[in-house]
Amino acid sequence: MKKLTLWGYYGFGNVGDEALLDVCLSLMKDVKVDLVCGPMPSVKVSEKLSIVPRSPENLYKSIKSSDGFVLGAGGLIHERAKPLGTYYHLLGPFISKYSRKPYCAIGQQIGPFQRDLTKMLAKKALEKARFITVRDNASQVEASFLGLETTLSADLAFLLNPEDPSGEIKKTIESMPKPRIIFAPASYMKETPSPEFCAKVLGKIISLTGGSLIIIPFFQGKDDEFGEKTEALLPPGRVLRLKSPVDWRDAFGAFNLCDFSVPMRLHSVIASSLACIPALPMPYFQKVRSISSEIGYKTMVEKNDPDWEQKCLSFLSTSQNICQQTVLLSKEMRKRAEITAKLMEDFIGGLERTA
Structure with missing residues (x-):
């Protein structure tokens, strides 16, 4: 072999x-x-x-x-x-x-x-x-x-089929009142919105929806610190903060149990798409903006965005349309990702034919 x-x-x-x-x-x-x-x-x-x-x-x-x-x-x-x-x-x-x-x-x-x-x-x-x-x-x-x-x-994560998270995490998330908003922070560079600014945006969405917030780390250590700072600025009793280490299956699966997403990391944007929920990205890098836009998440809140309140309102009022669009675009991205799968199959086949 x-x-x-x-x-x-x-x-x-x-x-x-x-x-x-x-x-x-x-x-x-x-x-x-x-x-x-x-x-x-x-x-x-x-x-x-x-x-x-x-x-x-x-x-x-x-x-x-x-x-x-x-x-x-x-x-x-x-x-x-x-x-x-x-x-x-x-x-x-x-x-x-x-x-x-x-x-x-x-x-x-x-x-x-x-x-x-x-x-x-x-x-x-x-x-x-x-x-x-x-x-x-x-x-x-x-x-x-x-x-x-x-x-x-496409990003190869579009080939995933995330299931609901494992028992204990699923039970904990489902104990939070709906609608559930899921937030995946990213602690990076000067372009990253601050915990204080993120808390303002998240607090507004919680207030407008009457829901609860799930904070989930996608990078062990850095995201936990960012999430902890953000949680401290939000209404007590409305926030569940998961802590690292989180298995990738549980992290992606958590999005299936939520109704809205405010993602910062790229793969939390993709996890939102795979779960077919509306997302309001807060990008820290160009790759997040590029792929968010390609899958229908065109409204984004930038660092210290002066229009953040209006964008929150627009996001919630158009969430159903966002869902319909991202379902179609996610299927297209999956088809694109399958191109890599076929090329890999050919690449490995070529090795097998080599003496």
Whole structure:
């Protein structure tokens, strides 16, 4: 049986990335996999799955002993304040390229970039990939500027079918009065709305609906701190704050039990879409704006947005239309994600035919 090395942002307590890992492994069920990941993997070693501690040396050894390499999925090739994370993720494609190993990049966000060096490295690392799928239109435009040929797909989380969360979490959420609003915070950079501003927006929606609020962390540690600060500013008795660690299945499934969503993290936006509930995103980064818009969540509250009250009113008054639109658009995104699944099938088939 052939073996692939899988390299992404796995094993660091990020709910969205662990959900992507589950999808990626489902696309690789016919091969053995070396998962190069951080200290908190959400999966267990099996006959076909090896967990390799994340380091450049271990990555090199794994690729050299594998039949192919997969980068992804997720937002791995872009820049914020520091480019080191991007350079680190590009090690895998570079090693594969110069080791003459077949490789691909799946469900990627490409860009935005701030430095010419990063653009050059991304182009050089990926130019020999068997295929590259990107998860949004903006990434395809960025890739074309680099001279990279890509296929428009979607975030691979759209291939998930989240069920309700496990018993205790489900029981706790269902104890809260309806309508339930679910809030997934994101503690990031200067673009992130503050806990104080988030509390104003959430308090307004609670007041207008007469409902309750569920706060759920998608990133262990950072989101818990943000959620705790926000909770302290909201009416007592109306807020349930879940604490890390939260299994990705429970996190995504929690959205099935709620009526409205105020997501900050990208995969909480996608979880809202999969649950077919209206969402009012509070984006902290361009990728959240881009994909939110593509799935019908076009009204967003930005940091210190002067029109936030009007946007809350508009969101609630048009929630039924938002639901109808996002149901259709989510189905379209799933079809797009299936493009990556088919290309992965062909990629693995090509390895099997290689002596």
